[in-house]
Amino acid sequence: MRMMGRSTRMLMVGFALFLLSIGQSMFCVASAALPVSAPTVTPLRAYRDGLLAPSRIATDSAGRVYITDYALGQVIVRDELGRLVSVKDGLDHPLGIAVDSTGRIYVGEDGTGSVSMFLPNWSLAGKLGQGAGEFQMPNHITIHSNTSFSGNFLGSLSR
Numbered sequence: 001m002r003m004m005g006r007s008t009r010m011l012m013v014g015f016a017l018f019l020l021s022i023g024q025s026m027f028c029v030a031s032a033a034l035p036v037s038a039p040t041v042t043p044l045r046a047y048r049d050g051l052l053a054p055s056r057i058a059t060d061s062a063g064r065v066y067i068t069d070y071a072l073g074q075v076i077v078r079d080e081l082g083r084l085v086s087v088k089d090g091l092d093h094p095l096g097i098a099v100d101s102t103g104r105i106y107v108g109e110d111g112t113g114s115v116s117m118f119l120p121n122w123s124l125a126g127k128l129g130q131g132a133g134e135f136q137m138p139n140h141i142t143i144h145s146n147t148s149f150s151g152n153f154l155g156s157l158s159r
Contacts, residue, residue, distance in 0.1 A: 050076060050084070056139060060099040068094040068107065075107060088122050095139035108138025115141060 048054075053071035060066070063080035068091075075088040075097060092111025099105050103120035106128070115128040115138050129135065 055095050056097050058097045058099050066097050068097050096141040098141040098143045100143040106141050
């Protein structure tokens, strides 16, 4: 067995002391003990409230979280603290979702085989591709820029 040098042994002893000090919530620095303060945490409410079959999530630049619910035909929007902001009803089995830098919301609907583009106030701005029946299972949507998108669908798409 190879002999360890003095510096290696010192490093191993220091690391062992460090590990022991973490267990006691203390850090050892130059033989002085400093208390470790607990991290600041902001607890969030459960996002599962009001959801039956959540499928995908996306976020926007303001920190809002968009959650598609396949079974309820909805997109639920919550703010950065988990508070309900809005609910978009009437979608036909929404799967994929993405939000671009201007706030436009893209929702892939499995029931219609389309990807709908909505303005931030949820008014329909159009459909991607040829419209209904264009895509099978439009469930992963990525916005590369305001003019380029891609998706992982059956019958793959990249525009």
